[in-house]
Amino acid sequence: MILVFGGTGFVGSFVSSRLSSVDEVVLAVRKPGKSKFRQVRFSNPEEIPGLISRLNPDVVINFIGVLKGDYATAHVEIPKLISIGAEEIKARLIHTSAFGADENSGIPYFRTKALGEKAVRKVKSHAIVRPSLILGPGQRIFRQALRFRVFPKVTARVQPIDLRDLAELYFRLIDSKNGTFNACGNEVVPLGELVGNVLKRARKRVLLLPFPRTIAKALGKVDKSFLMALEDNVCTQNHALEILGSLRPLEESLFWTAEGFR
Template sequence: MILVFGGTGFVGSFVSSRLSSVDEVVLAVRRPGRSEFRQVSFSSQNEIPGLIAGLNPDVVINFIGVLRGDYSTAHVEIPKLISLGAEEINARLIHTSALGADENSEIPYFRTKALGEKAVRKVKSHAIVRPSLVLGAGQRIFRQALRFRVFPKVTARVQPIDLRDLAELYLRLIDSKNGTFNACGEEVVPLGELLDNVLKRAGKRVFLVPFPKAIARALGKVDKSLLMALKDSVCAHNHAREILRNLRPLEESLLWTAEGLR
């Protein structure tokens, strides 16, 4: 059995569908909803270790994460509890982090992601996945841009990975070695340019507003999360390419993402 936390989100739901081809998938959720998978619920995060022990899965996978909000709970406290539960029953734990995770980062998102990784590394059998921007139908950043009809022309570079390739990476890591695995595609592109490219393919228009780095730094003094617009998300060492060998071309991923916006 594979127990999945965060299995109802953009990445988690798609990967869970792929995982079901190799084993039974069970979703751990706060509030049960419509799903093709069996669901088990927990009302308090403190119930997580007991929930894991009761189900006794072979593999636990965590996709929980937030771009804004309570970083400490989502990225530190919950991974600690999941790690504790996995360690108690000797299950393999695959944890989703982020490129740029760094305990010394001034950006809360990256700092808390790194703190969460520390707990995961205490589990005997573990893998930490650090993806760049993930492309696919349902990627929230494009839908938000369409909602507001305006988006900053961010120059920070991303090395986007196709959601289908990312799902294949999780499948490979179920029986793989311990370690931290960077997950990127083959090409590097500025985020603003990428967004414009996808939306044009979808036949949509969004006004891209210049977003100088000086303005981002000034706004970042008030809200540190805005400094993420200055940080590249690229792989110095792309483990996804090493493990999968063949990654989808960026053009194919852009078209697939655009189809979900039409």
């Protein structure tokens, strides 16, 4: 059995479908909803170790994360509790972090992601996946751009990975070695240009506004998440490519993503 936390989101739901071809997938959720997978409920994080012990899965996968909000709970406390439960029953743990995770980062998102990784590394059998921006239908960044009809022309570079390739990486890591695995695509592109490209293909009108670094820095004094717009998210070593052998061309990923917004 594969027990998945965060399995109802953009990434978790897609990867769960891929993994269900080889084993039973069970979703651990706070609010049960419509799903093709069996769901087990937990009310608060403290219940997580007991839940894992009771279900006794072979593999535990964590996709829980937030772009804004309670970083400490989502990125640090919950991974610790999942790690405790997985280690207690000697299950393999695959944890989703983020490319750019760094304990010394001034950006709370990246700092807390790194702190969560520390607990995961204490699990005897573990893998930590660090994706760059993920392309696929339903990606939140494109939904938000469509909602407001504007998006900043961010020049920070990303190396987006196709969600289908990412799902295959998780599949390969089920029986793989321990370690931290960067997951990026084949090509590097400025974030603002990427958003504009996808929505143009989707035949949606969104205004790309100039976003000078000075403005991002000023906004970052109020909300440090704005500082992410200044950070390149580019792999120096791309483990996804090493493990999978090949990745989908960016052009194909852009087309697939745009199709989901038409």
